[in-house]
Amino acid sequence: MKQWARWVSAMAAVLSAAAAQAVEPLRVSAIPDESPTELQRKFAPLGRYLEQQLGREVLFVPVNDYAAVVEALAAGKVDLAWLGGFTFVQARLKTGNALPLVQREEDAKFTSKFIANVDSGINTLSDLKGKNFAFGSPSSTSGHLMPRHFLAENGIDAGTDFANIAFSGAHDATAAWVASGKVQAGALNASVWDKLVEQKKVDTSKVKVIWTTPSYYDYNWTVRGTLDAALQRKIAQAFLALDPKNPAHAEILELQRASRFIATKPENYQGIESAARKAGLLK
Incomplete structure (x- = not known):
């Protein structure tokens, strides 16, 4: 019986380790609209918060230019990305399913x-x-x-x-x-x-x-459409739960230059797509 108990204990440890390995990290990127060091500084506390909320490692994947973020989403190399309105439109057109989850309240009137x-x-x-x-x-x-x-x-x-x-x-x-x-x-x-x-x-x-300028919709956090739907909901809930009255959350919001995050949808960016087509910037 003791040998059986030891075997069961060992197998449980193996299965637990395997389960832990099965939880893949969330790969996050952002358009390089500021210097690389500034992007890393802004993301660090947000990354730690997301790890706590999602129960998985969060990795920041830097890119060299805006187009690289779109390509990374399309290729499934990143799961979540901070995009501008135009970059989102490009990602949506390229992938057919890139989905904007949340935006800063400020992004509705940027x-x-x-x-x-x-x-x-x-x-x-x-x-x-x-x-x-x-x-x-x-x-x-x-x-x-x-x-x-x-x-x-x-x-x-x-x-x-x-x-x-x-x-x-x-x-x-x-x-x-x-x-x-x-x-x-x-x-x-x-x-x-x-x-x-x-x-x-x-x-x-x-x-x-x-x-x-007059105001328009801009930045959002977008997920690749093939990301697990339950995980998408958890990510959105994590952003929406950020509370400026919570000191730990306030630091994250300040670095993101956000009063709070709100839900968004693809339809909000139709004006951006229309402007891009008129300017001849979309093929």
Whole structure:
């Protein structure tokens, strides 16, 4: 009987280890709209929180550009990704089933800022004509697509009215380019601009805001459509449970620049898709 008990105990240990190995880590990525070190800093406490809520390891998978996130979701190499509205549209069209779970409350009314070097003589949108201008990434919602869309609504064709267009690759890089005079003006995410000013990482004696866009839907957390439905629900519940009154949660929300997270749906991004098609940015 003792040998039998030992055998049962050993088998239970083996099965327990096997079960633990069967719980695969959640692989998370994000569009590189800020520097890699900043993305890692913002994600670290959120990753730890998700591990606690989901009962599994959470791995952050960095990528080099926006397109790489879309490809990773489509190939099943990441499970959850922080996407801009335009990147979500691209992922949805490519995969057919990428699903936005939650967004920050702020993302339902997001805006972009147009900024100019103070020595450029630029004070209004019409002053941008004939100047050197920087967008962020070509796939950025708040750093390219929507600024380009609103320029067109104000009679400015980004393809012909600027002396030169450059893509900085990230919002903080755009602010740095304008402040240094590398370009005379640019457009970036309003939230990043506010953070740069708050943290004194941009010299407001050298760069100023000349215009803020109307609001639009932007960022969200998207899962690959083939991810287990029960796990999708757990992920959404974890984000929705973040409470600013809880000190541990407040740190996470502050780093995410969110007052709270709310549910979202694909239909919220139809306006983004329409703007992208009008701009010729979707094939």
